[in-house]
Amino acid sequence: MNKTINQKAWYFVIPVFVLVAFNAAIPLMTVVNYSFQETFGNNVFAWEGTRWFKQILLSERFHASLGRQFAFTFIILLIQIPLGIAIALTMPKKGWGVPVCLILMSMPLLIPWNVVGAMWNIFALPDIGFLGYTLNSVGFDYNFTQQPGDAWFTTILMDVWHWTSLVVLLSYAGLNSIQPAYYQAAEIDGASRWATFRYIELPKMKKVLTLAILLRFMDSFMIYTEPFVLTGGGPGNTTAFLSIDLVKMALGQFDLGPAAAMSLIYFFIVLLVCWVFYNLMMKNEAQS
Amino acid sequence: MSLELKNVEKKVGIHTHIHPTSLKLEKNTINVLLGSTLAGKTTLMQIMAGLDKPTSGEIWFDGKNVTGMKVQKRNCSMVYQQFINYPNYTVYENIASPLAITGVKDDEINQRVGKVAELLKLSAMLNKKPDELSGGQQQRTALARALVKDSDLILLDEPLANLDFKLREELREELPKLFEDRDCIVVYATTEPSDALMIGGNTATLLEGKVIQYGKTLEVYNKPENLISAKVFSDPPMNIAEITKRGDNCKFTDNDVQWKSSAKIKDGTYKIGIRPHNITTYKEGNNSVEINGKVQISELSGSESLIHFTNGNLNWVSLSNGTQQKNVGEDTKLYMNTDEFLYFDQNNRLVNNG
Numbered sequence: 001m002n003k004t005i006n007q008k009a010w011y012f013v014i015p016v017f018v019l020v021a022f023n024a025a026i027p028l029m030t031v032v033n034y035s036f037q038e039t040f041g042n043n044v045f046a047w048e049g050t051r052w053f054k055q056i057l058l059s060e061r062f063h064a065s066l067g068r069q070f071a072f073t074f075i076i077l078l079i080q081i082p083l084g085i086a087i088a089l090t091m092p093k094k095g096w097g098v099p100v101c102l103i104l105m106s107m108p109l110l111i112p113w114n115v116v117g118a119m120w121n122i123f124a125l126p127d128i129g130f131l132g133y134t135l136n137s138v139g140f141d142y143n144f145t146q147q148p149g150d151a152w153f154t155t156i157l158m159d160v161w162h163w164t165s166l167v168v169l170l171s172y173a174g175l176n177s178i179q180p181a182y183y184q185a186a187e188i189d190g191a192s193r194w195a196t197f198r199y200i201e202l203p204k205m206k207k208v209l210t211l212a213i214l215l216r217f218m219d220s221f222m223i224y225t226e227p228f229v230l231t232g233g234g235p236g237n238t239t240a241f242l243s244i245d246l247v248k249m250a251l252g253q254f255d256l257g258p259a260a261a262m263s264l265i266y267f268f269i270v271l272l273v274c275w276v277f278y279n280l281m282m283k284n285e286a287q288s
Numbered sequence: 289m290s291l292e293l294k295n296v297e298k299k300v301g302i303h304t305h306i307h308p309t310s311l312k313l314e315k316n317t318i319n320v321l322l323g324s325t326l327a328g329k330t331t332l333m334q335i336m337a338g339l340d341k342p343t344s345g346e347i348w349f350d351g352k353n354v355t356g357m358k359v360q361k362r363n364c365s366m367v368y369q370q371f372i373n374y375p376n377y378t379v380y381e382n383i384a385s386p387l388a389i390t391g392v393k394d395d396e397i398n399q400r401v402g403k404v405a406e407l408l409k410l411s412a413m414l415n416k417k418p419d420e421l422s423g424g425q426q427q428r429t430a431l432a433r434a435l436v437k438d439s440d441l442i443l444l445d446e447p448l449a450n451l452d453f454k455l456r457e458e459l460r461e462e463l464p465k466l467f468e469d470r471d472c473i474v475v476y477a478t479t480e481p482s483d484a485l486m487i488g489g490n491t492a493t494l495l496e497g498k499v500i501q502y503g504k505t506l507e508v509y510n511k512p513e514n515l516i517s518a519k520v521f522s523d524p525p526m527n528i529a530e531i532t533k534r535g536d537n538c539k540f541t542d543n544d545v546q547w548k549s550s551a552k553i554k555d556g557t558y559k560i561g562i563r564p565h566n567i568t569t570y571k572e573g574n575n576s577v578e579i580n581g582k583v584q585i586s587e588l589s590g591s592e593s594l595i596h597f598t599n600g601n602l603n604w605v606s607l608s609n610g611t612q613q614k615n616v617g618e619d620t621k622l623y624m625n626t627d628e629f630l631y632f633d634q635n636n637r638l639v640n641n642g
Contacts, residue, residue, distance in 0.1 A: 181370055190390065
């Protein structure tokens with residue numbers, strides 16, 4: 001085959017280059033730039049090498065917020081995935097209930113994130129919020145602005161309320177794609193409800209569930225707006241997840257160098273977990 | 289042992305899916321349910337299996353009324369058009385699954401799975417998962433799952449429809465042999481008249497939720513009780529034309545083609561059914577009659593030639609052996625084998641069934 005040489009074709013690639021440069025490369029490189037230097041404003045920079053990276057990786061503050069971040073993500077995945085599947089299983093498969101359920105389920109997903117935070121803040125206020133007031137009046141000593149446990153409880157509850165729907169909708173789609181013949185075959189075999197779930201529904205939902213876990217992992221790992229509006233990272237630093245801590249460092253203390261180093265570490269963690277997860281998923285795929 | 293449907297009817301809302309149907313299927317028989325899509329084959333099978341309850345009527349099995357009895361207690365198995373297997377079980381585990389659930393011992397499972405796997409040529413792939421297999425092998429696995437159980441009733445719902453041509457031919461030949469020495473009733477649903485002829489046994493022709501005729505497959509084919517049954521059991525579609533009979537002389541109403549008929553029927557007007565393979569480009573039988581036609585469509589399919597032609601204002605379909613090259617628009621002569629004509633009266637009943 002004869003290859004046509006046409007250097008003009010490069011012109012067609014230029015728009016993509018420009019776009020990627022503006023939305024990814026340039027901002028990222030700015031961060032990289034900051035992470036290796038010290039600046040005192042006025043565009044004066046001093047080379048610092050890997051000092052900020054070492055500082056962040058060894059700082060207890062970073063370890064603590066990273067730990068909180070993993071704990072939070074782990075807990076919400078542990079709740080949202082099984083709960084989402086369970087709700088999807090109980091949703092009607094036909095009739096008027098389907099649109100009603102789907103619309104109800106989509107509602108939380110349509111609410112802007114800071115509104116979710118503000119809503120839950122007011123909802124959970126111990127003196128005037130419905131949730132806070134009710135809990136206190138039935139005898140719980142509940143105050144999310146002062147007690148770390150309550151703050152965690154509220155943040156997790158809020159995230160479960162906001163995002164379980166996504167898992168539900170994905171699982172529901174997965175369940176609906178299973179042909180009725182599978183259920184009949186299981187019925188003929190005399191399989192129990194649990195066996196039907198374990199050996200037909202779960203394997204058939206595998207793909208959407210991996211997608212759901214991946215999406216929920218990334219989203220919750222990068223969570224910022226909702227806890228920021230709800231607790232602002234408090235009380236103290238107890239709900240300061242990675243992103244909240246990062247913003248505090250960058251914009252609160254104006255420690256641009258360490259903040260840039262932390263962003264990059266943060267970014268690499270997300271990338272690494274996604275990569276590992278994706279590979280595990282694909283390995284499973286290749287086996288079966 | 290027999291399966292008997294007594295006046296079984298199935299309605300969903302205002303729609304009648306199965307009109308009152310009575311059918312008796314005997315032990316050690318293969319019974320073909322033949323009808324187009326939506327004829328009610330699947331509904332009828334689900335009622336037989338107990339996956340679905342009839343709106344009215346009774347189902348008797350082995351002398352017992354089993355209407356409303358759950359499918360788990362019926363000892364039946366079913367194979368579907370789609371290849372239904374447990375996705376994360378190996379072929380072995382899939383075949384073993386109906387036995388494992390009922391608590392058969394491991395040695396016996398091993399032995400029975402081995403036997404049925406050999407029968408269905410799956411021995412080499414027992415450790416594979418269904419999605420590593422070809423469509424044909426997946427369907428063989430599903431068949432093996434149905435066979436391993438020693439069911440009293442085996443239902444096959446268009447099992448070959450999703451296979452490609454070659455695999456379908458191969459499996460279709462094997463199917464009747466698989467059921468030869470089994471103490472069970474086999475029901476096989478299909479849309480293809482050729483499937484029914486190949487499988488033999490008994491055939492029930494279905495149309496729009498009604499069983500039109502039930503009997504030995506060849507009898508139903510050769511002596512359809514009525515025009516509907518004949519139509520259902522004919523592919524390509526049957527040619528139907530009106531004729532008049534005076535004495536031995538018969539003549540089409542719409543053209544001048546005449547022939548002598550030995551059918552012992554009264555004079556009058558009849559509808560006549562001619563299967564496409566009884567109109568050919570060459571003479572067949574001793575009593576063939578010539579018809580002129582203008583070729584509309586000419587298709588060669590392997591060893592057969594399908595020619596659609598018009599004569600006057602009637603459309604005809606003919607099917608000849610060999611490759612008969614015809615050009616569209618060409619005037620041609622074809623021959624009808626009058627011995628094979630089916631005569632129907634004004635009520636669409638077959639009259640020359642003697």
